[in-house]
Amino acid sequence: MEKTIQTTTELNNGVEIPYLGLGTWQARGSTCKEVVAFALTHGYSMIDTAQAYGNESRIGQGWKASGRKREDIFLTTKIRNSNQGYQSSQRSFQQSLENLQTDYVDLLLIHWPDIGDFDRTIETWQAMIEMQNEGLCRSIGLSNFTIPLIERLLEYAKVVPVVNQVEFHTFLYQKELLEFCREKDVQIEAYSPIARARYLENDTLQKITKKYDKTAAQIMLAWCVNHNIVVIPKSVHEGRIQENANIFFDLDDEDMRALDQLGPQRRLVTSLDQPPSW
Ligand code: NAP
Numbered sequence: 001m002e003k004t005i006q007t008t009t010e011l012n013n014g015v016e017i018p019y020l021g022l023g024t025w026q027a028r029g030s031t032c033k034e035v036v037a038f039a040l041t042h043g044y045s046m047i048d049t050a051q052a053y054g055n056e057s058r059i060g061q062g063w064k065a066s067g068r069k070r071e072d073i074f075l076t077t078k079i080r081n082s083n084q085g086y087q088s089s090q091r092s093f094q095q096s097l098e099n100l101q102t103d104y105v106d107l108l109l110i111h112w113p114d115i116g117d118f119d120r121t122i123e124t125w126q127a128m129i130e131m132q133n134e135g136l137c138r139s140i141g142l143s144n145f146t147i148p149l150i151e152r153l154l155e156y157a158k159v160v161p162v163v164n165q166v167e168f169h170t171f172l173y174q175k176e177l178l179e180f181c182r183e184k185d186v187q188i189e190a191y192s193p194i195a196r197a198r199y200l201e202n203d204t205l206q207k208i209t210k211k212y213d214k215t216a217a218q219i220m221l222a223w224c225v226n227h228n229i230v231v232i233p234k235s236v237h238e239g240r241i242q243e244n245a246n247i248f249f250d251l252d253d254e255d256m257r258a259l260d261q262l263g264p265q266r267r268l269v270t271s272l273d274q275p276p277s278w
Contacts, residue, residue: 036062
């Protein structure tokens, strides 16, 4: 059955997550508030933010301005690295809730694993489990975790993360990670799903756009959705926000295969905390 903008997928704890959300990294000030309100009144139900983006208050203002009921939208935020650890993750999350003008989020993520001090990341996870039990977050998950790091967390964790939010797009098909996460019932959520618009002119992509009468950004997003991956494209332009929502169509097997093999593979996001092999 073809998906629509309303289609959700069930996470391993029974919570439903929409396939499409609005990314908000570098969305700032009143523009951020306005685009969040715009997206939520034009079919989007999910907003992705993070403590590190410095815009949680604007997201709070934006969803309020949209007039949508809190229970009808899905808010994600992330514990930033400097706030990891048992107490500081709990304390900082209270501030996030205040900024977001809500008493719970739908999804709380660890933004980056602390490679140098993984015990700190385990502590953060423990604090998140407790906050989930208290009803402060409906689901908890990870971001930027590799297979070995997920395995390491699962050695200690009593709760399996619902999501791993990672860079994922046609120029970075992380098939092994996708398959591993599927096996563990961890949903992949694609960030930078249009590769920050850097390769939209790619020949194969352009050829496929003509066949479906869609833009390259739409083809890249549809490729993710056809792989049952959640996407959170970011834009601060109303036209693009609408364009990025028109992605619920089937790509045929031949085009999926061609997009699976788009090269060369490129990773856009790295962290200084990560080892070179990241
Ligand atoms: P992206 O969504 O792949 O691309 C965003 C860029 O593409 C912006 O410069 C945007 O410009 C432009 N754009 C958007 N739609 C377009 C279209 N239809 N045609 C042409 N250009 C378009 O990259 P991203 O912002 O890195 O990733 C999306 C979201 O994922 C972030 O905003 C953030 O919420 C999340 N994220 C998470 C992590 C993490 O560590 N967990 C890391 C990176 C990102 P305009 O805004 O000017 O339209």
